[in-house]
Amino acid sequence: MKTGFDNEKYLKMQSERIKERISSFDNKLYLEFGGKLFDDYHASRVLPGFSPSSKLQMLLSLASQAEIVIAINAEDIEKNKVRGDLGITYDVDVLRLIEIYQNHGLYVGSVVLTQFQGQSGACTFKAKLENKGIPVYCHYRIEGYPKNIPLIVSEEGYGKNDYIVTSRPLVVVTAPGPGSGKMATCLSQLYHEHKRGIRAGYAKFETFPIWNLPLEHPVNLAYEAATADLNDINMIDSFHLSAYGVSTVNYNRDIEIFPVLNAMFERIFGKSPYKSPTDMGVNMAGYCITDDEVCREASRQEIIRRYYESLLKHADQEATEDELFKIEFLMNQLGLTVYDRKTVAAARARANQDGVSCAALELSDGRIITGKTSELLGPCSAVLLNALKEIAGIDQDKLLISREALEPIQRLKTQYLGSKNPRLHTDETLIALSISASSSGDAGKALDALSALQGCQLHCTTRLTKVDLNTLRKLGLQVTMEPVQ
Secondary structure: OOOOEOHHHHHHHHHHHHHHHHHOOOOOEEEEEOOOOOOOHHHHHHOOOOOOOHHHHHHHHOOOOEEEEEEEEHHHHHOOOEEOOOOEEHHHHHHHHHHHHHHOOOOEEEEEEEEEOOOHHHHHHHHHHHHOOOOEEEEEOOOOOOOOHHHHOOOOOHHHOOOOOOOOOEEEEEOOOOOOOHHHHHHHHHHHHHHOOOOOEEEEEOOOOOOOOOOOOHHHHHHHHHOOOOOOOEEEOHHHHHHHOOOOEEEHHHHHHHHHHHHHHHHHHOOOOOOOHHHHEOOOHHHHEOOHHHHHHHHHHHHHHHHHHHHHHHHOOOOOHHHHHHHHHHHHHOOOOHHHOHHHHHHHHHHHHHOOOEEEEEOOOOOEEEEEOOOOEOHHHHHHHHHHHHHHOOOOOOOOOOHHHHHHHHHHHHHHOOOOOOOEOHHHHHHHHHHHOOOOHHHHHHHHHHHHHOOOEEEEOOOOOHHHHHHHHHOOOEEEEOOOO
Protein backbone atom coordinates (compact mmCIF):
# COMPACT_ATOMS: atom_id res chain seq x y z
CA MET A 1 0.00 0.00 0.00
CA LYS A 2 1.09 3.60 -0.55
CA THR A 3 2.64 5.23 2.49
CA GLY A 4 2.41 8.87 3.51
CA PHE A 5 4.17 8.84 6.87
CA ASP A 6 7.82 8.37 7.89
CA ASN A 7 7.70 6.19 11.00
CA GLU A 8 11.46 6.19 11.64
CA LYS A 9 11.62 9.97 11.49
CA TYR A 10 8.67 10.12 13.88
CA LEU A 11 10.32 7.83 16.45
CA LYS A 12 13.48 9.93 16.38
CA MET A 13 11.77 13.34 16.53
CA GLN A 14 9.28 12.27 19.21
CA SER A 15 12.00 10.85 21.47
CA GLU A 16 14.11 13.99 21.10
CA ARG A 17 11.18 16.30 21.86
CA ILE A 18 10.38 14.40 25.08
CA LYS A 19 14.04 14.53 26.15
CA GLU A 20 14.05 18.29 25.54
CA ARG A 21 10.95 18.70 27.68
CA ILE A 22 12.49 16.64 30.52
CA SER A 23 15.61 18.82 30.51
CA SER A 24 13.58 22.05 30.61
CA PHE A 25 12.44 21.13 34.13
CA ASP A 26 14.39 19.65 37.05
CA ASN A 27 15.01 16.44 35.08
CA LYS A 28 11.52 15.25 36.03
CA LEU A 29 8.57 15.14 33.62
CA TYR A 30 5.10 13.76 34.16
CA LEU A 31 3.81 12.84 30.71
CA GLU A 32 0.07 12.30 30.37
CA PHE A 33 -0.33 9.66 27.66
CA GLY A 34 -3.59 9.95 25.73
CA GLY A 35 -5.01 7.27 23.47
CA LYS A 36 -3.57 3.80 23.03
CA LEU A 37 0.07 3.23 23.91
CA PHE A 38 0.20 0.28 21.52
CA ASP A 39 -2.03 -1.21 18.80
CA ASP A 40 -2.96 2.30 17.63
CA TYR A 41 -4.74 1.15 14.49
CA HIS A 42 -6.61 4.41 13.96
CA ALA A 43 -3.31 6.26 13.55
CA SER A 44 -1.95 3.59 11.21
CA ARG A 45 -5.08 3.84 9.03
CA VAL A 46 -5.14 7.64 8.66
CA LEU A 47 -1.34 8.00 8.49
CA PRO A 48 -0.28 5.09 6.22
CA GLY A 49 3.23 4.16 7.28
CA PHE A 50 2.60 4.83 10.98
CA SER A 51 3.28 1.64 12.92
CA PRO A 52 0.48 0.63 15.34
CA SER A 53 3.22 0.11 17.94
CA SER A 54 5.03 3.42 17.28
CA LYS A 55 4.33 4.88 20.74
CA LEU A 56 5.54 1.71 22.39
CA GLN A 57 8.70 1.70 20.24
CA MET A 58 9.31 5.33 21.13
CA LEU A 59 9.00 4.55 24.84
CA LEU A 60 11.32 1.58 24.48
CA SER A 61 13.96 3.96 23.11
CA LEU A 62 13.61 5.84 26.42
CA ALA A 63 13.20 2.72 28.57
CA SER A 64 16.18 3.44 30.83
CA GLN A 65 14.74 6.87 31.69
CA ALA A 66 11.04 6.00 31.87
CA GLU A 67 8.65 4.44 34.31
CA ILE A 68 4.92 3.90 33.94
CA VAL A 69 2.20 4.83 36.40
CA ILE A 70 -1.25 3.44 35.57
CA ALA A 71 -4.27 5.41 36.79
CA ILE A 72 -7.66 3.77 37.31
CA ASN A 73 -10.79 5.37 38.72
CA ALA A 74 -11.98 3.50 41.81
CA GLU A 75 -15.59 4.13 40.75
CA ASP A 76 -14.92 2.36 37.44
CA ILE A 77 -13.73 -0.69 39.39
CA GLU A 78 -16.84 -0.60 41.56
CA LYS A 79 -19.14 -0.34 38.53
CA ASN A 80 -17.26 -3.05 36.57
CA LYS A 81 -16.73 -0.60 33.70
CA VAL A 82 -15.87 -2.45 30.48
CA ARG A 83 -13.55 -1.52 27.61
CA GLY A 84 -15.83 -1.66 24.58
CA ASP A 85 -13.08 -2.73 22.16
CA LEU A 86 -11.86 -5.63 24.30
CA GLY A 87 -14.91 -6.58 26.33
CA ILE A 88 -12.96 -6.72 29.62
CA THR A 89 -13.33 -4.66 32.79
CA TYR A 90 -10.91 -1.82 33.53
CA ASP A 91 -9.30 -3.61 36.48
CA VAL A 92 -8.63 -6.71 34.35
CA ASP A 93 -7.21 -4.45 31.66
CA VAL A 94 -4.80 -2.86 34.15
CA LEU A 95 -3.41 -6.33 34.93
CA ARG A 96 -3.17 -7.01 31.18
CA LEU A 97 -1.35 -3.72 30.56
CA ILE A 98 1.12 -4.34 33.37
CA GLU A 99 2.02 -7.73 31.91
CA ILE A 100 2.40 -6.33 28.38
CA TYR A 101 4.60 -3.41 29.49
CA GLN A 102 6.78 -5.65 31.64
CA ASN A 103 7.15 -8.23 28.87
CA HIS A 104 8.43 -5.45 26.61
CA GLY A 105 11.03 -4.41 29.18
CA LEU A 106 9.25 -1.28 30.44
CA TYR A 107 9.26 -0.51 34.15
CA VAL A 108 5.80 -0.25 35.74
CA GLY A 109 6.41 1.72 38.92
CA SER A 110 2.93 1.74 40.44
CA VAL A 111 -0.84 1.96 40.08
CA VAL A 112 -2.86 4.87 41.45
CA LEU A 113 -6.52 4.53 42.45
CA THR A 114 -8.19 7.86 41.69
CA GLN A 115 -11.50 9.08 43.19
CA PHE A 116 -10.80 6.62 46.01
CA GLN A 117 -13.35 6.50 48.85
CA GLY A 118 -12.74 3.09 50.30
CA GLN A 119 -14.85 1.27 47.67
CA SER A 120 -14.83 -2.45 48.41
CA GLY A 121 -13.97 -3.45 44.82
CA ALA A 122 -11.08 -0.99 44.76
CA CYS A 123 -9.78 -2.28 48.09
CA THR A 124 -9.87 -5.87 46.79
CA PHE A 125 -8.05 -4.81 43.62
CA LYS A 126 -5.47 -2.91 45.67
CA ALA A 127 -4.73 -6.04 47.71
CA LYS A 128 -4.43 -8.12 44.54
CA LEU A 129 -1.88 -5.72 43.03
CA GLU A 130 0.13 -5.52 46.25
CA ASN A 131 0.25 -9.32 46.41
CA LYS A 132 1.85 -9.16 42.96
CA GLY A 133 4.46 -6.71 44.24
CA ILE A 134 2.94 -3.65 42.53
CA PRO A 135 2.90 -0.51 44.74
CA VAL A 136 -0.56 1.09 44.93
CA TYR A 137 -1.36 4.70 45.86
CA CYS A 138 -4.68 6.42 46.55
CA HIS A 139 -5.88 9.79 45.33
CA TYR A 140 -9.09 11.15 46.79
CA ARG A 141 -12.13 13.02 45.56
CA ILE A 142 -11.84 16.80 45.98
CA GLU A 143 -15.04 18.83 46.31
CA GLY A 144 -15.46 21.40 43.57
CA TYR A 145 -12.85 19.84 41.26
CA PRO A 146 -11.62 21.31 38.94
CA LYS A 147 -12.92 24.84 39.64
CA ASN A 148 -12.21 25.30 43.36
CA ILE A 149 -8.52 26.00 42.81
CA PRO A 150 -7.68 27.34 46.31
CA LEU A 151 -8.94 24.07 47.82
CA ILE A 152 -7.49 21.81 45.10
CA VAL A 153 -3.98 23.26 45.35
CA SER A 154 -3.75 23.01 49.14
CA GLU A 155 -3.02 20.53 51.89
CA GLU A 156 -6.74 19.72 52.02
CA GLY A 157 -6.80 19.02 48.28
CA TYR A 158 -3.79 17.55 46.46
CA GLY A 159 -2.00 17.51 49.81
CA LYS A 160 -4.27 14.68 51.02
CA ASN A 161 -3.33 12.46 48.09
CA ASP A 162 -0.61 9.84 48.48
CA TYR A 163 2.70 10.98 47.06
CA ILE A 164 3.63 8.51 44.33
CA VAL A 165 7.25 7.51 44.77
CA THR A 166 9.02 7.54 41.39
CA SER A 167 12.66 6.96 40.54
CA ARG A 168 13.14 7.97 36.89
CA PRO A 169 13.17 11.28 34.98
CA LEU A 170 10.20 10.42 32.71
CA VAL A 171 6.98 9.29 34.39
CA VAL A 172 4.41 8.15 31.83
CA VAL A 173 0.90 8.32 33.26
CA THR A 174 -1.46 6.10 31.29
CA ALA A 175 -4.82 4.43 31.92
CA PRO A 176 -7.20 1.73 30.62
CA GLY A 177 -9.62 4.37 29.30
CA PRO A 178 -10.97 7.93 29.53
CA GLY A 179 -12.08 9.41 32.84
CA SER A 180 -9.38 7.57 34.77
CA GLY A 181 -7.78 10.70 36.26
CA LYS A 182 -4.46 10.88 34.38
CA MET A 183 -4.24 14.68 34.35
CA ALA A 184 -5.24 15.01 38.00
CA THR A 185 -2.58 12.43 38.91
CA CYS A 186 0.09 14.45 37.09
CA LEU A 187 -0.95 17.74 38.73
CA SER A 188 -1.10 16.17 42.18
CA GLN A 189 2.45 14.93 41.69
CA LEU A 190 3.61 18.41 40.61
CA TYR A 191 2.20 19.78 43.86
CA HIS A 192 3.97 17.15 45.97
CA GLU A 193 7.27 17.45 44.05
CA HIS A 194 7.20 21.24 44.50
CA LYS A 195 6.79 20.76 48.26
CA ARG A 196 9.96 18.65 48.13
CA GLY A 197 11.87 21.36 46.27
CA ILE A 198 11.68 19.66 42.84
CA ARG A 199 10.46 21.71 39.87
CA ALA A 200 8.86 18.83 37.97
CA GLY A 201 7.14 19.39 34.65
CA TYR A 202 3.94 18.30 32.95
CA ALA A 203 3.32 17.56 29.28
CA LYS A 204 0.62 15.87 27.26
CA PHE A 205 1.14 13.32 24.50
CA GLU A 206 -1.91 12.99 22.23
CA THR A 207 -1.50 12.08 18.57
CA PHE A 208 -4.77 13.70 17.49
CA PRO A 209 -5.81 16.26 16.54
CA ILE A 210 -2.48 17.10 14.91
CA TRP A 211 -1.81 20.65 16.06
CA ASN A 212 0.14 21.85 13.00
CA LEU A 213 -2.32 20.58 10.36
CA PRO A 214 -5.25 22.78 9.25
CA LEU A 215 -8.45 22.57 11.27
CA GLU A 216 -10.41 20.94 8.42
CA HIS A 217 -7.63 18.63 7.22
CA PRO A 218 -9.16 15.14 6.72
CA VAL A 219 -6.69 13.65 9.25
CA ASN A 220 -8.09 15.95 11.96
CA LEU A 221 -11.69 15.43 10.84
CA ALA A 222 -11.13 11.66 11.02
CA TYR A 223 -10.27 12.15 14.71
CA GLU A 224 -13.62 13.91 15.19
CA ALA A 225 -15.34 10.97 13.50
CA ALA A 226 -13.49 8.53 15.78
CA THR A 227 -14.66 10.42 18.88
CA ALA A 228 -18.19 11.21 17.68
CA ASP A 229 -19.61 9.38 20.71
CA LEU A 230 -17.68 11.79 23.00
CA ASN A 231 -18.62 14.80 20.85
CA ASP A 232 -15.03 16.06 20.76
CA ILE A 233 -14.67 19.09 18.51
CA ASN A 234 -11.47 20.33 16.91
CA MET A 235 -10.91 24.04 17.51
CA ILE A 236 -8.35 26.73 16.84
CA ASP A 237 -6.30 27.17 20.02
CA SER A 238 -7.26 30.79 20.82
CA PHE A 239 -4.70 30.95 23.64
CA HIS A 240 -1.86 30.03 21.29
CA LEU A 241 -3.09 32.43 18.61
CA SER A 242 -3.25 35.27 21.15
CA ALA A 243 0.17 34.52 22.64
CA TYR A 244 2.15 33.85 19.46
CA GLY A 245 0.01 34.95 16.49
CA VAL A 246 0.18 31.38 15.16
CA SER A 247 -2.90 29.30 14.34
CA THR A 248 -2.81 25.77 15.82
CA VAL A 249 -5.43 23.07 16.38
CA ASN A 250 -6.50 21.49 19.65
CA TYR A 251 -9.76 20.02 20.85
CA ASN A 252 -12.54 21.54 22.92
CA ARG A 253 -11.92 19.79 26.25
CA ASP A 254 -8.26 20.85 26.46
CA ILE A 255 -9.08 24.43 25.45
CA GLU A 256 -11.95 24.64 27.95
CA ILE A 257 -9.85 23.32 30.85
CA PHE A 258 -6.69 25.35 30.09
CA PRO A 259 -7.58 28.44 32.20
CA VAL A 260 -8.08 26.12 35.18
CA LEU A 261 -4.79 24.29 34.52
CA ASN A 262 -2.98 27.58 34.06
CA ALA A 263 -4.28 28.83 37.40
CA MET A 264 -3.13 25.58 39.05
CA PHE A 265 0.36 25.95 37.54
CA GLU A 266 0.56 29.52 38.81
CA ARG A 267 -0.52 28.47 42.28
CA ILE A 268 2.01 25.62 42.38
CA PHE A 269 4.98 27.33 40.70
CA GLY A 270 4.17 31.02 41.05
CA LYS A 271 4.24 31.25 37.23
CA SER A 272 2.81 28.99 34.55
CA PRO A 273 5.34 27.38 32.17
CA TYR A 274 2.75 27.37 29.38
CA LYS A 275 0.78 29.99 27.46
CA SER A 276 -1.55 27.61 25.62
CA PRO A 277 -2.81 24.02 25.46
CA THR A 278 -0.64 23.56 22.36
CA ASP A 279 2.41 24.48 24.45
CA MET A 280 1.68 21.51 26.73
CA GLY A 281 1.81 18.97 23.89
CA VAL A 282 4.83 17.06 22.59
CA ASN A 283 3.32 15.62 19.39
CA MET A 284 5.61 15.61 16.33
CA ALA A 285 3.41 13.55 13.98
CA GLY A 286 2.61 16.48 11.72
CA TYR A 287 6.28 16.90 10.81
CA CYS A 288 6.53 13.30 9.60
CA ILE A 289 3.86 13.29 6.86
CA THR A 290 5.68 12.59 3.60
CA ASP A 291 2.70 12.46 1.22
CA ASP A 292 -0.18 14.69 2.22
CA GLU A 293 -2.62 13.40 -0.41
CA VAL A 294 -2.09 9.76 0.64
CA CYS A 295 -2.96 10.72 4.23
CA ARG A 296 -5.92 12.81 3.11
CA GLU A 297 -7.40 9.93 1.10
CA ALA A 298 -6.75 7.42 3.90
CA SER A 299 -8.55 9.76 6.30
CA ARG A 300 -11.50 10.21 3.96
CA GLN A 301 -11.82 6.42 3.84
CA GLU A 302 -11.59 6.27 7.64
CA ILE A 303 -14.48 8.71 8.00
CA ILE A 304 -16.66 6.55 5.72
CA ARG A 305 -15.68 3.48 7.76
CA ARG A 306 -16.64 5.30 10.97
CA TYR A 307 -19.97 6.18 9.37
CA TYR A 308 -20.68 2.50 8.71
CA GLU A 309 -19.65 1.62 12.27
CA SER A 310 -22.12 4.18 13.61
CA LEU A 311 -24.86 2.84 11.30
CA LEU A 312 -24.35 -0.61 12.83
CA LYS A 313 -24.31 0.75 16.39
CA HIS A 314 -27.40 2.84 15.69
CA ALA A 315 -29.23 -0.21 14.32
CA ASP A 316 -28.35 -2.01 17.57
CA GLN A 317 -29.45 1.04 19.64
CA GLU A 318 -25.86 1.53 20.83
CA ALA A 319 -25.37 4.94 19.19
CA THR A 320 -27.43 8.09 19.32
CA GLU A 321 -28.85 10.06 16.40
CA ASP A 322 -26.40 12.83 17.32
CA GLU A 323 -23.40 10.52 16.85
CA LEU A 324 -24.61 9.47 13.41
CA PHE A 325 -25.45 13.07 12.47
CA LYS A 326 -21.97 14.20 13.55
CA ILE A 327 -20.26 11.83 11.10
CA GLU A 328 -22.72 12.65 8.32
CA PHE A 329 -21.86 16.32 8.88
CA LEU A 330 -18.14 15.56 8.58
CA MET A 331 -18.76 13.65 5.35
CA ASN A 332 -20.71 16.62 3.99
CA GLN A 333 -17.86 18.95 4.93
CA LEU A 334 -15.55 16.93 2.69
CA GLY A 335 -18.17 16.28 0.00
CA LEU A 336 -18.09 12.54 0.66
CA THR A 337 -20.70 9.85 0.05
CA VAL A 338 -20.43 6.11 0.71
CA TYR A 339 -19.75 5.66 -3.00
CA ASP A 340 -16.38 7.36 -2.51
CA ARG A 341 -15.51 3.97 -1.05
CA LYS A 342 -15.08 1.97 -4.29
CA THR A 343 -15.90 -1.36 -2.69
CA VAL A 344 -19.38 -0.14 -1.69
CA ALA A 345 -20.45 0.49 -5.29
CA ALA A 346 -18.90 -2.78 -6.51
CA ALA A 347 -20.48 -4.94 -3.78
CA ARG A 348 -23.91 -3.37 -4.21
CA ALA A 349 -23.78 -3.74 -8.01
CA ARG A 350 -22.88 -7.44 -7.74
CA ALA A 351 -25.62 -8.00 -5.15
CA ASN A 352 -28.22 -6.32 -7.40
CA GLN A 353 -27.05 -8.43 -10.33
CA ASP A 354 -27.06 -11.82 -8.55
CA GLY A 355 -29.78 -11.24 -5.96
CA VAL A 356 -27.65 -12.52 -3.06
CA SER A 357 -25.31 -11.04 -0.46
CA CYS A 358 -21.98 -10.04 -1.97
CA ALA A 359 -18.63 -8.59 -0.99
CA ALA A 360 -16.04 -6.51 -2.84
CA LEU A 361 -12.32 -6.20 -2.09
CA GLU A 362 -9.98 -3.51 -3.42
CA LEU A 363 -6.40 -4.68 -3.93
CA SER A 364 -3.43 -2.39 -3.33
CA ASP A 365 -3.16 -1.61 -7.07
CA GLY A 366 -6.82 -0.56 -7.28
CA ARG A 367 -8.25 -3.74 -8.83
CA ILE A 368 -11.71 -4.60 -7.49
CA ILE A 369 -12.55 -8.26 -6.82
CA THR A 370 -16.05 -9.44 -5.91
CA GLY A 371 -17.54 -12.60 -4.43
CA LYS A 372 -21.08 -13.83 -3.77
CA THR A 373 -22.90 -16.13 -1.38
CA SER A 374 -23.11 -19.72 -2.62
CA GLU A 375 -24.05 -23.13 -1.22
CA LEU A 376 -20.48 -23.61 0.01
CA LEU A 377 -19.19 -20.13 0.84
CA GLY A 378 -20.34 -16.91 2.44
CA PRO A 379 -19.65 -13.66 0.53
CA CYS A 380 -16.43 -12.83 2.38
CA SER A 381 -15.04 -16.34 2.02
CA ALA A 382 -15.78 -16.17 -1.71
CA VAL A 383 -14.18 -12.76 -2.23
CA LEU A 384 -11.17 -13.83 -0.16
CA LEU A 385 -10.49 -16.83 -2.40
CA ASN A 386 -11.11 -14.81 -5.57
CA ALA A 387 -8.70 -12.11 -4.41
CA LEU A 388 -5.99 -14.66 -3.55
CA LYS A 389 -6.38 -16.20 -7.02
CA GLU A 390 -6.00 -12.76 -8.60
CA ILE A 391 -2.90 -11.93 -6.58
CA ALA A 392 -1.30 -15.34 -7.22
CA GLY A 393 -2.16 -15.33 -10.94
CA ILE A 394 -4.45 -18.35 -10.72
CA ASP A 395 -7.38 -18.78 -13.12
CA GLN A 396 -10.64 -17.66 -11.45
CA ASP A 397 -12.44 -20.83 -12.61
CA LYS A 398 -9.97 -23.10 -10.83
CA LEU A 399 -11.07 -24.67 -7.53
CA LEU A 400 -8.55 -24.06 -4.74
CA ILE A 401 -10.12 -26.14 -1.98
CA SER A 402 -10.33 -29.89 -2.47
CA ARG A 403 -13.48 -31.86 -1.69
CA GLU A 404 -11.40 -33.88 0.79
CA ALA A 405 -10.65 -30.71 2.77
CA LEU A 406 -14.18 -29.31 2.51
CA GLU A 407 -16.40 -32.23 3.47
CA PRO A 408 -15.03 -32.95 6.98
CA ILE A 409 -15.49 -29.30 8.00
CA GLN A 410 -19.06 -29.18 6.70
CA ARG A 411 -19.90 -32.50 8.36
CA LEU A 412 -18.46 -31.31 11.67
CA LYS A 413 -20.54 -28.11 11.51
CA THR A 414 -23.87 -29.66 10.56
CA GLN A 415 -23.78 -33.08 12.22
CA TYR A 416 -21.89 -32.40 15.43
CA LEU A 417 -21.97 -28.65 16.14
CA GLY A 418 -25.64 -28.14 15.36
CA SER A 419 -25.20 -25.58 12.60
CA LYS A 420 -27.90 -25.36 9.94
CA ASN A 421 -25.58 -23.40 7.68
CA PRO A 422 -22.99 -25.54 5.86
CA ARG A 423 -21.29 -22.48 4.33
CA LEU A 424 -17.72 -21.90 5.41
CA HIS A 425 -16.79 -18.85 7.47
CA THR A 426 -13.55 -17.11 6.52
CA ASP A 427 -11.50 -18.88 9.22
CA GLU A 428 -12.84 -22.28 8.10
CA THR A 429 -12.11 -21.37 4.48
CA LEU A 430 -8.48 -20.59 5.35
CA ILE A 431 -8.15 -23.85 7.27
CA ALA A 432 -9.53 -25.77 4.28
CA LEU A 433 -7.16 -23.88 1.98
CA SER A 434 -4.18 -24.74 4.16
CA ILE A 435 -5.17 -28.43 4.15
CA SER A 436 -5.46 -28.33 0.36
CA ALA A 437 -2.04 -26.67 0.10
CA SER A 438 -0.38 -29.93 1.15
CA SER A 439 -1.43 -31.51 -2.16
CA SER A 440 -2.11 -28.54 -4.44
CA GLY A 441 0.51 -26.13 -5.68
CA ASP A 442 -2.12 -23.52 -6.56
CA ALA A 443 -3.59 -23.65 -3.05
CA GLY A 444 -0.06 -23.16 -1.71
CA LYS A 445 0.43 -20.10 -3.93
CA ALA A 446 -2.89 -18.67 -2.77
CA LEU A 447 -1.92 -19.22 0.86
CA ASP A 448 1.40 -17.44 0.29
CA ALA A 449 -0.51 -14.44 -1.14
CA LEU A 450 -2.33 -13.74 2.14
CA SER A 451 0.18 -11.08 3.23
CA ALA A 452 -0.74 -8.99 0.16
CA LEU A 453 -4.19 -8.38 1.68
CA GLN A 454 -2.70 -6.22 4.46
CA GLY A 455 -4.29 -2.75 4.27
CA CYS A 456 -6.78 -3.64 1.53
CA GLN A 457 -10.40 -2.42 1.63
CA LEU A 458 -13.45 -4.70 1.84
CA HIS A 459 -17.19 -4.03 1.89
CA CYS A 460 -20.01 -6.54 2.37
CA THR A 461 -23.71 -5.99 1.63
CA THR A 462 -24.74 -7.90 4.73
CA ARG A 463 -23.75 -7.88 8.38
CA LEU A 464 -20.77 -10.12 9.13
CA THR A 465 -20.47 -12.56 11.98
CA LYS A 466 -17.91 -11.78 14.69
CA VAL A 467 -15.87 -14.75 13.48
CA ASP A 468 -15.65 -13.40 9.93
CA LEU A 469 -14.95 -9.85 11.08
CA ASN A 470 -12.17 -10.90 13.47
CA THR A 471 -10.53 -13.10 10.81
CA LEU A 472 -10.59 -10.34 8.19
CA ARG A 473 -9.13 -7.83 10.65
CA LYS A 474 -6.36 -10.26 11.58
CA LEU A 475 -5.48 -10.39 7.89
CA GLY A 476 -5.13 -6.58 7.98
CA LEU A 477 -8.25 -5.85 5.88
CA GLN A 478 -10.17 -2.64 6.53
CA VAL A 479 -13.81 -3.72 6.60
CA THR A 480 -17.21 -2.08 6.28
CA MET A 481 -20.64 -3.70 6.04
CA GLU A 482 -24.30 -2.81 5.62
CA PRO A 483 -26.38 -2.98 8.83
CA VAL A 484 -28.71 -5.69 7.49
CA GLN A 485 -28.88 -9.43 8.14
